[in-house]
Amino acid sequence: MTLDNMLRNADFIIVGGGTAGMVLANRLSEDPTLRVVVLECGRDISRDPRVRNPSDWMSLLGPETAWQLDTVPQPGLKGRVERQFQGKALGGSSTINGSAYLAPSRAGIEAWAKLGNPRWTYSTLLPYYERSYSIERPSAEICQAMGVDSVSNNDGPRAPNGPVQVSFPGLEQRNPLAKAWNDVLRVMGYRTSVEIFPTQNAGNRCYSAAIHPLTKERMSAASQYGSVAMERSNCVIVTEATVLKVILSSTSGGKVLAKGVEVSKDGQAHVIEANREVILSAGVFHTAKLLELSGIGETSRLEHLDILPVIENPNVGENLQNHIMCMCTYELEENVEIGDGIQTVASLPLHADVQQKIFGEAPPVLPVEQEAYNVRRAIFDSPDEASCSIFMSFIGRPDFASLGVMQSVPFSRGSSHIVSSRLDQDLSIDPRFFSNPLDLEIMANHLLTLQTIPSTSPLSAFFKKDGQRLPPGPAITSLESARNYLRDNAVTTHHSCGTAAMLPREKGGVVDQDLIVYGTKNLRIVDASIFPVIPQANPMSTVYAVAERAADLIKGIV
Numbered sequence: 001m002t003l004d005n006m007l008r009n010a011d012f013i014i015v016g017g018g019t020a021g022m023v024l025a026n027r028l029s030e031d032p033t034l035r036v037v038v039l040e041c042g043r044d045i046s047r048d049p050r051v052r053n054p055s056d057w058m059s060l061l062g063p064e065t066a067w068q069l070d071t072v073p074q075p076g077l078k079g080r081v082e083r084q085f086q087g088k089a090l091g092g093s094s095t096i097n098g099s100a101y102l103a104p105s106r107a108g109i110e111a112w113a114k115l116g117n118p119r120w121t122y123s124t125l126l127p128y129y130e131r132s133y134s135i136e137r138p139s140a141e142i143c144q145a146m147g148v149d150s151v152s153n154n155d156g157p158r159a160p161n162g163p164v165q166v167s168f169p170g171l172e173q174r175n176p177l178a179k180a181w182n183d184v185l186r187v188m189g190y191r192t193s194v195e196i197f198p199t200q201n202a203g204n205r206c207y208s209a210a211i212h213p214l215t216k217e218r219m220s221a222a223s224q225y226g227s228v229a230m231e232r233s234n235c236v237i238v239t240e241a242t243v244l245k246v247i248l249s250s251t252s253g254g255k256v257l258a259k260g261v262e263v264s265k266d267g268q269a270h271v272i273e274a275n276r277e278v279i280l281s282a283g284v285f286h287t288a289k290l291l292e293l294s295g296i297g298e299t300s301r302l303e304h305l306d307i308l309p310v311i312e313n314p315n316v317g318e319n320l321q322n323h324i325m326c327m328c329t330y331e332l333e334e335n336v337e338i339g340d341g342i343q344t345v346a347s348l349p350l351h352a353d354v355q356q357k358i359f360g361e362a363p364p365v366l367p368v369e370q371e372a373y374n375v376r377r378a379i380f381d382s383p384d385e386a387s388c389s390i391f392m393s394f395i396g397r398p399d400f401a402s403l404g405v406m407q408s409v410p411f412s413r414g415s416s417h418i419v420s421s422r423l424d425q426d427l428s429i430d431p432r433f434f435s436n437p438l439d440l441e442i443m444a445n446h447l448l449t450l451q452t453i454p455s456t457s458p459l460s461a462f463f464k465k466d467g468q469r470l471p472p473g474p475a476i477t478s479l480e481s482a483r484n485y486l487r488d489n490a491v492t493t494h495h496s497c498g499t500a501a502m503l504p505r506e507k508g509g510v511v512d513q514d515l516i517v518y519g520t521k522n523l524r525i526v527d528a529s530i531f532p533v534i535p536q537a538n539p540m541s542t543v544y545a546v547a548e549r550a551a552d553l554i555k556g557i558v
Contacts, residue, residue, distance in 0.1 A: 016282035018092020020547035022221035027551035029235035042089040060096035076434025091222030104535030132544035136213035147182035163224040167213035170343035258523040288499040325406035331467030347386035388446040411436035444482035500529035
């Protein structure tokens with residue numbers, strides 16, 4: 001079949017060749033009778049040496065390979081604007097990010113079920129994590145040398161056997177600071193583990209990443225899923241193709257049919273029709289954008305922009321969630337051996353009395369927010385769960401080490417909406433960082449804990465006493481000074497999700513449990529947009545798992 005015939009006779013059109021899009025292209029094209037077309041706005045840069053070398057990821061954040069999306073000024077960050085980088089290349093953000101492959105917490109995924117998705121539990125999703133990755137376990141000798149307490153043979157009922165190979169790059173460097181960090185966490189009462197999916201979330205874990213254990217190359221969705229799909233005659237992946245809108249048509253049954261898409265390629269506009277489904281996998285910002293440009297969203301907003309409303313759903317673009325993190329960079333003693341990138345990550349709870357005080361002093365919750373608040377609050381109340389992550393990293397100056405703190409499950413939620421009917425216009429992105437005061441209080445308490453670590457033995461031997469701290473400023477010795485430091489220095493982690501949430505429609509949902517857009521017959525969303533609650537840590541592993549399960553949903557297997 002010629003390319004033109006494939007484009008005219010697609011069974012599935014996948015809008016976005018990012019992390020989820022590459023998984024879907026691979027899994028759906030396993031059936032040779034199905035014709036799959038992927039439309040990706042970016043280029044295929046998988047052979048770029050910067051992509052293959054995970055240490056060069058920051059060089060990939062320019063406009064040629066990453067969307068440059070700015071937030072509106074954030075009052076919680078003293079009016080600062082935060083840039084949201086999103087992958088603009090085949091493989092999406094898995095092609096340009098820092099390669100972190102970290103598991104969500106069990107309670108965090110169970111929260112999805114509690115909010116109205118009983119078919120999406122931790123146990124139902126775990127097999128799809130295991131289908132997406134495989135792991136090279138560190139030797140017992142390395143673990144003993146680095147102070148690792150817990151080594152298991154697998155992370156679930158089945159050994160993972162997926163295409164994304166995961167390793168422990170920090171552990172393999174055998175950095176003495178990382179060993180000292182592990183020893184300090186043990187003094188604090190936390191064991192160090194190399195389990196990707198531990199039964200208890202709170203604890204210290206060696207940093208895991210989608211990096212090949214032998215070649216040390218990045219394992220992206222493009223290299224591990226897309227390259228296989230490209231070899232199949234029933235799958236066409238078109239790069240530098242910009243989808244303008246989804247073509248929607250009413251049916252006699254009342255539901256709207258997604259007939260295809262309008263796409264621009266090489267300056268020419270084309271219409272591609274879908275025999276079965278249109279699947280949006282364009283990422284948290286562009287999926288919501290395409291819904292609104294196609295006439296699905298809040299009617300008043302669409303009419304104001306001269307867009308014909310097709311389906312009224314004010315939930316589109318809402319429920320935006322993102323982690324924020326904050327770094328403190330400390331001067332090291334002379335001749336201290338440093339490593340490369342993140343070394344280790346600890347997920348920590350608050351002390352019970354501190355947590356009780358924080359929640360006890362929180363402002364009352366609006367009735368419309370009560371259920372979402374209760375579900376998040378239950379995560380914090382679980383004894384096995386964490387409220388923040390802290391980590392150590394070597395990024396930047398050679399005579400410094402950075403310690404960071406990152407949210408686990410933020411209470412603040414924002415939105416992302418179009419402000420024009422033109423595709424090339426910027427979005428109005430408002431994460432509303434720290435709009436819920438609980439986020440600031442929780443993070444400030446963990447930041448105070450972080451300050452004690454460089455002065456705790458044996459790690460204290462590596463940090464210069466009274467040395468510099470970057471950025472410079474007053475010492476962080478009280479909750480108020482911690483709050484001020486966070487407002488001045490906290491930044492986005494680029495983990496945005498939730499703008500087309502899988503929830504009951506009356507509770508803020510855009511898609512149902514089959515990921516079908518409410519009011520449509522065959523428009524599906526498969527990317528981080530559907531997450532009702534943001535997973536702990538980097539969401540890439542959960543994007544892979546959701547896409548794997550979505551493929552089974554589409555095939556009728558589950």
